[in-house]
Amino acid sequence: MLSDDDVKWLETPQPGWSALRLPHMILEDSFVSGDSSGRRLSLRFFRHDPDRSLRAKVIFGPGTQGPPGHAHGGSMAAVLDDAMGGAAWMQGHPVVAAELTARFKTMLPLGARCVVEAWVSAVDGRKVRVAGRLRQGDGDTVFAEGEALFITLDPKKFGVLTSEASRIFSELDEGTS
Numbered sequence: 787m788l789s790d791d792d793v794k795w796l797e798t799p800q801p802g803w804s805a806l807r808l809p810h811m812i813l814e815d816s817f818v819s820g821d822s823s824g825r826r827l828s829l830r831f832f833r834h835d836p837d838r839s840l841r842a843k844v845i846f847g848p849g850t851q852g853p854p855g856h857a858h859g860g861s862m863a864a865v866l867d868d869a870m871g872g873a874a875w876m877q878g879h880p881v882v883a884a885e886l887t888a889r890f891k892t893m894l895p896l897g898a899r900c901v902v903e904a905w906v907s908a909v910d911g912r913k914v915r916v917a918g919r920l921r922q923g924d925g926d927t928v929f930a931e932g933e934a935l936f937i938t939l940d941p942k943k944f945g946v947l948t949s950e951a952s953r954i955f956s957e958l959d960e961g962t963s
Protein backbone atom coordinates (compact mmCIF):
# COMPACT_ATOMS: atom_id res chain seq x y z
CA MET A 787 0.00 0.00 0.00
CA LEU A 788 2.89 2.36 0.80
CA SER A 789 5.31 3.16 -2.01
CA ASP A 790 9.01 2.39 -1.58
CA ASP A 791 9.56 6.16 -1.49
CA ASP A 792 7.05 6.53 1.34
CA VAL A 793 8.76 3.79 3.37
CA LYS A 794 12.16 5.38 2.76
CA TRP A 795 10.78 8.77 3.83
CA LEU A 796 9.23 7.29 6.99
CA GLU A 797 12.50 5.66 8.03
CA THR A 798 14.85 8.57 7.34
CA PRO A 799 15.49 10.79 10.37
CA GLN A 800 15.83 14.53 9.92
CA PRO A 801 19.04 16.20 11.13
CA GLY A 802 19.23 16.08 14.93
CA TRP A 803 16.83 13.13 15.20
CA SER A 804 17.70 9.64 16.51
CA ALA A 805 15.58 6.66 15.53
CA LEU A 806 13.73 4.96 18.39
CA ARG A 807 13.71 1.21 18.03
CA LEU A 808 10.81 0.32 20.28
CA PRO A 809 10.45 -3.29 21.45
CA HIS A 810 8.18 -5.57 19.46
CA MET A 811 6.09 -6.09 22.61
CA ILE A 812 5.11 -2.40 22.52
CA LEU A 813 4.50 -2.19 18.78
CA GLU A 814 2.98 -5.45 17.59
CA ASP A 815 -0.59 -4.93 18.81
CA SER A 816 -0.49 -1.17 19.25
CA PHE A 817 -3.70 0.52 18.14
CA VAL A 818 -1.65 3.35 16.61
CA SER A 819 1.54 1.71 15.33
CA GLY A 820 0.59 -1.98 15.10
CA ASP A 821 -0.51 -2.00 11.46
CA SER A 822 2.23 -2.88 9.00
CA SER A 823 -0.07 -3.09 5.95
CA GLY A 824 0.05 0.63 5.14
CA ARG A 825 -3.76 0.70 5.03
CA ARG A 826 -4.20 2.48 8.32
CA LEU A 827 -1.49 4.33 10.23
CA SER A 828 2.20 4.04 9.32
CA LEU A 829 4.52 5.58 11.91
CA ARG A 830 8.18 5.77 12.82
CA PHE A 831 9.32 7.33 16.10
CA PHE A 832 12.41 9.49 16.69
CA ARG A 833 13.98 11.51 19.46
CA HIS A 834 14.71 15.17 18.72
CA ASP A 835 18.15 15.24 20.32
CA PRO A 836 18.57 18.97 21.07
CA ASP A 837 15.66 19.04 23.56
CA ARG A 838 14.97 15.30 23.92
CA SER A 839 11.39 15.73 22.75
CA LEU A 840 9.63 13.23 20.51
CA ARG A 841 9.15 13.29 16.77
CA ALA A 842 7.25 10.84 14.59
CA LYS A 843 6.78 10.55 10.88
CA VAL A 844 3.32 9.36 9.96
CA ILE A 845 1.22 8.63 6.91
CA PHE A 846 -2.55 8.26 7.31
CA GLY A 847 -3.65 5.46 4.99
CA PRO A 848 -7.06 4.96 3.36
CA GLY A 849 -8.33 3.00 6.37
CA THR A 850 -8.15 6.12 8.57
CA GLN A 851 -10.72 7.99 6.51
CA GLY A 852 -13.25 10.33 8.07
CA PRO A 853 -14.42 12.99 5.59
CA PRO A 854 -13.97 11.64 2.03
CA GLY A 855 -10.28 11.61 1.14
CA HIS A 856 -9.26 12.95 4.55
CA ALA A 857 -8.24 11.58 7.95
CA HIS A 858 -10.79 10.91 10.69
CA GLY A 859 -10.40 13.26 13.68
CA GLY A 860 -10.22 10.28 16.02
CA SER A 861 -7.24 8.92 14.12
CA MET A 862 -5.45 12.27 14.45
CA ALA A 863 -6.29 12.39 18.19
CA ALA A 864 -5.00 8.83 18.62
CA VAL A 865 -1.70 9.72 16.96
CA LEU A 866 -1.35 12.81 19.17
CA ASP A 867 -2.21 10.74 22.27
CA ASP A 868 0.38 8.11 21.42
CA ALA A 869 3.09 10.66 20.58
CA MET A 870 2.43 12.73 23.70
CA GLY A 871 2.47 9.61 25.87
CA GLY A 872 5.68 8.53 24.16
CA ALA A 873 7.26 11.94 24.85
CA ALA A 874 6.55 11.47 28.57
CA TRP A 875 7.89 7.88 28.60
CA MET A 876 10.97 9.07 26.74
CA GLN A 877 11.72 11.47 29.60
CA GLY A 878 11.38 8.72 32.19
CA HIS A 879 7.73 9.14 33.21
CA PRO A 880 5.79 5.85 33.01
CA VAL A 881 2.33 7.33 32.42
CA VAL A 882 -1.15 6.83 31.10
CA ALA A 883 -3.44 9.52 29.70
CA ALA A 884 -6.06 11.03 32.02
CA GLU A 885 -7.22 13.98 29.89
CA LEU A 886 -6.71 14.90 26.27
CA THR A 887 -7.66 17.97 24.23
CA ALA A 888 -7.33 18.03 20.44
CA ARG A 889 -7.95 20.93 18.09
CA PHE A 890 -8.41 20.13 14.41
CA LYS A 891 -7.07 23.02 12.35
CA THR A 892 -6.86 21.81 8.73
CA MET A 893 -8.26 18.71 7.01
CA LEU A 894 -5.52 16.14 6.48
CA PRO A 895 -5.41 14.53 3.01
CA LEU A 896 -4.98 10.74 3.12
CA GLY A 897 -1.48 9.70 2.03
CA ALA A 898 0.12 13.02 3.02
CA ARG A 899 3.52 12.81 4.70
CA CYS A 900 3.19 14.26 8.21
CA VAL A 901 5.37 14.94 11.22
CA VAL A 902 4.26 14.81 14.85
CA GLU A 903 6.09 16.81 17.50
CA ALA A 904 5.43 16.19 21.21
CA TRP A 905 7.11 17.59 24.29
CA VAL A 906 6.69 17.57 28.08
CA SER A 907 5.59 21.04 29.16
CA ALA A 908 5.32 20.63 32.95
CA VAL A 909 5.75 18.04 35.69
CA ASP A 910 4.01 18.41 39.04
CA GLY A 911 4.34 15.32 41.19
CA ARG A 912 2.55 12.51 39.35
CA LYS A 913 0.97 14.93 36.85
CA VAL A 914 2.84 15.21 33.57
CA ARG A 915 1.55 17.76 31.07
CA VAL A 916 2.46 17.24 27.44
CA ALA A 917 1.72 19.17 24.25
CA GLY A 918 1.80 18.03 20.66
CA ARG A 919 1.36 19.10 17.09
CA LEU A 920 0.61 17.20 13.88
CA ARG A 921 1.85 19.06 10.84
CA GLN A 922 2.72 18.76 7.19
CA GLY A 923 6.02 16.89 6.73
CA ASP A 924 7.51 19.37 4.29
CA GLY A 925 5.68 22.56 5.28
CA ASP A 926 4.17 24.55 8.10
CA THR A 927 0.51 23.60 7.75
CA VAL A 928 -0.79 22.36 11.12
CA PHE A 929 -3.47 19.67 10.88
CA ALA A 930 -4.08 19.25 14.61
CA GLU A 931 -2.60 20.21 17.94
CA GLY A 932 -3.29 19.12 21.47
CA GLU A 933 -2.46 19.02 25.14
CA ALA A 934 -2.81 16.18 27.58
CA LEU A 935 -2.51 15.38 31.24
CA PHE A 936 -0.77 12.10 31.95
CA ILE A 937 -0.53 10.45 35.37
CA THR A 938 2.56 8.56 36.47
CA LEU A 939 1.89 4.94 37.38
CA ASP A 940 3.59 2.95 40.06
CA PRO A 941 6.79 1.68 38.34
CA LYS A 942 6.30 -1.66 40.13
CA LYS A 943 3.25 -2.28 37.94
CA PHE A 944 5.30 -1.62 34.82
CA GLY A 945 8.49 -3.50 35.79
CA VAL A 946 9.67 -4.93 32.47
CA LEU A 947 8.39 -2.09 30.29
CA THR A 948 9.96 0.60 32.43
CA SER A 949 13.39 -1.03 32.49
CA GLU A 950 13.18 -1.79 28.76
CA ALA A 951 12.33 1.87 28.07
CA SER A 952 15.32 3.02 30.18
CA ARG A 953 17.61 0.68 28.26
CA ILE A 954 16.43 1.98 24.87
CA PHE A 955 16.91 5.61 25.84
CA SER A 956 20.31 5.06 27.48
CA GLU A 957 21.47 3.29 24.31
CA LEU A 958 20.43 6.38 22.36
CA ASP A 959 22.58 8.50 24.67
CA GLU A 960 25.51 6.16 24.08
CA GLY A 961 24.97 6.41 20.32
CA THR A 962 24.54 2.67 19.94
CA SER A 963 21.03 2.75 18.49
Ligand SMILES: CCCCCCCC(=O)SCCNC(=O)CCNC(=O)[C@H](O)C(C)(C)COP(=O)(O)OP(=O)(O)OC[C@H]1O[C@@H](n2cnc3c(N)ncnc32)[C@H](O)[C@@H]1OP(=O)(O)O
Pocket residue numbers: 812867868871872875881882883884885911912913935937939
Ligand atom coordinates in the same frame (compact mmCIF):
# COMPACT_ATOMS: atom_id res chain seq x y z
C1 LIG B 1 5.14 4.17 24.85
C2 LIG B 1 3.75 4.45 24.29
C3 LIG B 1 2.85 5.22 25.24
C4 LIG B 1 1.46 5.33 24.71
C5 LIG B 1 0.55 6.10 25.67
C6 LIG B 1 -0.82 6.20 25.12
C7 LIG B 1 -1.64 7.00 26.08
C8 LIG B 1 -2.94 6.31 26.39
O1 LIG B 1 -3.83 6.32 25.57
S1 LIG B 1 -3.05 5.53 27.89
C9 LIG B 1 -4.66 4.76 27.80
C10 LIG B 1 -5.79 5.68 28.18
N1 LIG B 1 -5.77 6.03 29.57
C11 LIG B 1 -6.27 5.18 30.50
O2 LIG B 1 -6.78 4.12 30.22
C12 LIG B 1 -6.15 5.66 31.92
C13 LIG B 1 -7.40 5.28 32.75
N2 LIG B 1 -7.34 5.94 34.04
C14 LIG B 1 -6.63 5.39 35.06
O3 LIG B 1 -6.06 4.29 34.96
C15 LIG B 1 -6.57 6.16 36.33
O4 LIG B 1 -7.66 7.04 36.40
C16 LIG B 1 -5.25 6.96 36.47
C17 LIG B 1 -4.06 6.01 36.52
C18 LIG B 1 -5.07 7.98 35.33
C19 LIG B 1 -5.28 7.75 37.77
O5 LIG B 1 -5.63 6.86 38.79
P1 LIG B 1 -4.84 6.83 40.18
O6 LIG B 1 -3.47 6.31 39.99
O7 LIG B 1 -5.72 6.12 41.16
O8 LIG B 1 -4.70 8.35 40.49
P2 LIG B 1 -5.35 9.22 41.63
O9 LIG B 1 -4.61 8.87 42.90
O10 LIG B 1 -6.83 9.15 41.60
O11 LIG B 1 -4.92 10.68 41.13
C20 LIG B 1 -3.57 11.10 41.10
C21 LIG B 1 -3.59 12.58 40.75
O12 LIG B 1 -3.98 12.71 39.38
C22 LIG B 1 -5.16 13.51 39.27
N3 LIG B 1 -6.02 12.96 38.23
C23 LIG B 1 -6.29 11.67 38.02
N4 LIG B 1 -7.12 11.56 36.96
C24 LIG B 1 -7.36 12.81 36.53
C25 LIG B 1 -8.16 13.34 35.47
N5 LIG B 1 -8.84 12.57 34.63
N6 LIG B 1 -8.18 14.68 35.32
C26 LIG B 1 -7.47 15.49 36.15
N7 LIG B 1 -6.70 15.02 37.15
C27 LIG B 1 -6.67 13.71 37.35
C28 LIG B 1 -5.82 13.41 40.64
O13 LIG B 1 -6.63 14.54 40.90
C29 LIG B 1 -4.62 13.34 41.58
O14 LIG B 1 -4.09 14.65 41.75
P3 LIG B 1 -3.48 15.11 43.18
O15 LIG B 1 -2.25 14.25 43.38
O16 LIG B 1 -3.19 16.56 42.99
O17 LIG B 1 -4.56 14.83 44.19
